[in-house]
Amino acid sequence: MPTPSRLAAARALHAVFGSGHRVSDHWDAGLSSEDAGLAQALLGLCLRRWGRLQAYVKPKLKDQSRSLPLGSQVALAVGFAQLAWMDGVAAHAAVNETVELAADPVLGFPPHKGLVNALLRRGAEKRQQLRADLEALPAALDRTAFVEAVLQSALEPHPAMGKAGLEALWSKLQAPPRPAFRVLRGEAPPELEADAQLPGCWHFREGAAFPGPWLQSGAGMVQDRSSQALMAFQWDEKPLRILDACAAPGGKTTSLGVRFPEARVTAVEREPRRAERLKKNLADRGVKAEVVVAEVTDFLANTTATFDLIVLDAPCSGSGTLQKHPELPWIAGNIDLERLSETQRELLRATIPKLEPGGLLIYAVCSWLPEEGEHHRAWVRSAHPELRPALVWPGEYGAESGATSCFRPNPLQWDGEGFQAFAWAKH
Ligand SMILES: C[S@@+](CC[C@H](N)C(=O)[O-])C[C@H]1O[C@@H](n2cnc3c(N)ncnc32)[C@H](O)[C@@H]1O
Structure with a gap:
């Protein structure tokens, strides 16, 4: 039986490459902290270098025209990643545990147990060479079209950085993020x-x-550094009613509740399970908020309530979280950007009329893609003359000098997730 860390990493790889799912936030729950550390390192290596790991294996197969079953791809990636980049893992452990993984009828592919054993043993004889061979393969193998679009969008406000900027950003995104x-x-x-x-x-x-x-x-x-910085918007008003339109798991609701303890905070979340988590998080933290489990558009259509402050942290592609979610490049085919963009526009349409005169609206997405940010800003400019940009962030968080209404730090210099956030005040 392979160790729990290798099993957890293999399960997560199946979820990504077999089902096109994101790695769940709790994928390593239940592992000891030592096992979780190994599992996280292993999964990160496999996801960040999946393209090169698969390309390395292919020429070593007798029949290169047929693709390997996923169980064999996973086992080989897990084995080669350990041998090439995890010096603390003994070669015999990397090989033997991975061969057992290959023999697992669900996570591996038992008919390929011998093949996996032979390939890994060969790699284990010259680990330095294996690493050099893998690293000599084109890094572009790990950069899907989605990654290229995300990198271009991230650096679009900084064109002077050119191609060198793209490479520097990609290499920055390869390091596991620093928790905040x-x-x-x-x-x-x-x-x-x-x-x-x-x-x-x-x-x-x-x-x-x-x-x-x-x-x-x-x-x-x-709470990611970017969320902390954007929730520190400079606004001196004392709002009485606040709406957190897309609230779970409640990081931003917490920031709002702590900062404006006198205000009545309404936190809307449409997914019942996420709403339960939101309620628990708020209760544990002693934050007072009314949690409403509903589609926020339905909730707003059926209430006469208006708000002095609205935070709309909209559902998005998460393209700004590439560093934390190295699986994103491989599941991007399942992201329907057009639909997400339409949904974000609908959420803006539903929230804007509920903002009180003098009130502040903050729209945020953890994405660099213009369809989820910049395009909406342009639409608000033309469709909502009653809203004017509110200069609530220091200029260094945007591309402007002085204060800015657009939170979008330069990703080459900023340590935090990629966000686009805009602030508007109502006349
Ligand atoms: C980006 S996350 C919000 C993160 C949260 N603001 C925080 O800082 O912890 C978006 C959340 O909005 C919820 N959501 C998406 N569409 C919604 C809608 N139409 N109405 C209410 N909630 C929605 C999602 O289920 C998800 O929990």
Whole structure:
């Protein structure tokens, strides 16, 4: 039986390449912290180098015209990734455990047990060479058309960076992201140290353990640096009614509740299971909000309520999360960008009339693609003259000097997920 870490990584690879699913947030739940560390490293390597790993195997097959069953592709990727890049894993463990994985009738492909064994043993004899051979393959094998479009869009406001910028960004996105935390109550735990630039943001100290009990107590939360920075919008009003239109799991609802404790916060979420998680997160953190489980367009159509502040963190492709989700390039075929863009426009159409005069609307997506951001900004400009850009972020977060209404930090210099966020105030 392969170790739990290898089994978890293999299961996640099947979900991505077999079913076209994202890696679930809880894919490594239940693993010990040591196993989770190994599983995360292994899965990250396989996803980030999947194209090269498969291209390396192909010429070694007798019949190259036939593609390998997924179970064999997964086993070989898991085995070669360990041998090439995980020096701490002994060669015999990498080979033997992977051969067992290949023999698993669900995750592997038992008729290829011998083939997997032979190929991995050959690789194990010269691990340095194996690594050099894999790295000599064109990096473009791991960059799908989706990746190219995302990189181009990310750097579109910075054309001077040219091709070198694309390469630098791609290489930056290959490193696993640095988790960011926000302290909600009391002191930060000893495992964390303050971010050098962003007030209120914290990171792991070198070698520290994951502060699980602290997070479970609700005294803090994981929140990406970009979300923290965009939720620190500069606005001096005291809103009485706030709408978080797409709320689960509640990172932004929490930021709103903590910052505006006097306001009545309505947090809408359409997925019942995500709404349960939202309720629990808010309760653990001591944040008061009314959670409504509904399509926000239905909710807004059936209420007379209006709001002084609306945050619309819309569903999107997640293209700005490539660093955290290296599976995205491989499942992008399932992303219906046109539909997402239409949905985002509908959400804007439904929320804008519910903004009080003098109120602030913040639209955000964790995506660099213009269809999900810039195009909507242009539409608001022409269709909603009652909205004017609100300069709520420091200029360094946008492409402007002074303050900006567009949160879109330069991805080559900014450590955080790719976001496009816009702020408008109503006349
Ligand atoms: C990008 S996530 C929001 C993340 C959240 N704002 C945070 O900071 O933790 C979008 C959420 O909106 C929900 N959602 C998508 N479309 C919706 C709709 N029409 N009405 C209500 N919720 C929606 C999704 O289920 C998902 O939980």
